[in-house]
Amino acid sequence: MKTLVLLFHPNINQSRVNKAFIQKLEEQNDANITIRDEYAIYPDGKIDVKIEQQLMEKHDKIIFQFPMYWYSSPSLLKEWEDQVLEYGWAYGSNGNALKGKELTLAVTTGAVAENYLKTGQFGHTIDEMLSPFESTSKLIGTNYTTPFITHGVAQHLSDSELQVRSDEFISFVRKGE
Numbered sequence: 620m621k622t623l624v625l626l627f628h629p630n631i632n633q634s635r636v637n638k639a640f641i642q643k644l645e646e647q648n649d650a651n652i653t654i655r656d657e658y659a660i661y662p663d664g665k666i667d668v669k670i671e672q673q674l675m676e677k678h679d680k681i682i683f684q685f686p687m688y689w690y691s692s693p694s695l696l697k698e699w700e701d702q703v704l705e706y707g708w709a710y711g712s713n714g715n716a717l718k719g720k721e722l723t724l725a726v727t728t729g730a731v732a733e734n735y736l737k738t739g740q741f742g743h744t745i746d747e748m749l750s751p752f753e754s755t756s757k758l759i760g761t762n763y764t765t766p767f768i769t770h771g772v773a774q775h776l777s778d779s780e781l782q783v784r785s786d787e788f789i790s791f792v793r794k795g796e
């Protein structure tokens with residue numbers, strides 16, 4: 620199985636958690652895993668739709684990795700969806716390019732898990748906030764599997780916990796390999 624990890628972090632140089640995850644993944648040197656730092660590839664925000672589509676076609680499992688920004692994803696991922704998931708390719712009567720592939724997310728949140736409860740500060744669960752991805756997956760015919768959520772990364776993740784979580788991230792990416 621070939622896995623495509625699309626990282627959408629606007630500032631990976633300042634990142635602690637997503638950077639640790641990606642570095643650990645790069646260390647695996649796994650030929651079946653392709654990692655793309657989309658903000659670094661498209662610093663001007665101009666996405667090469669054909670290349671993105673070709674990459675999606677060549678992989679079986681697609682992971683969107685990003686930090687939670689304003690209860691959603693960083694904006695380049697939204698732009699990427701708007702442009703790459705074209706009618707007649709990703710959806711529509713002839714749009715079957717992604718059918719049967721796996722789609723999932725790896726998300727970090729600054730806030731702790733308790734904030735992401737119905738009764739918590741944000742009033743919505745993380746699954747509710749990420750539901751547009753699940754609906755998108757349904758439309759494009761991919762199998763949406765349980766996201767890998769790491770909460771409380773702003774203050775509550777020690778260095779040793781980050782190491783453990785990085786190992787768990789590797790297992791998550793490799794699951795089904």
Ligand SMILES: Cc1cc2nc3c(=O)[nH]c(=O)nc-3n(C[C@H](O)[C@H](O)[C@H](O)COP(=O)(O)O)c2cc1C
Pocket residue numbers: 628633634635636637638685686687688689690691727728729730731772773
């Ligand atoms: C513009 C901006 C918006 C953010 N919005 C949220 C948010 O809505 N919910 C949340 O839990 N954290 C939010 N955060 C915190 C980030 O999710 C957190 O810094 C990130 O997950 C840490 O990962 P990193 O170490 O890889 O940068 C926000 C951060 C920034 C800069």
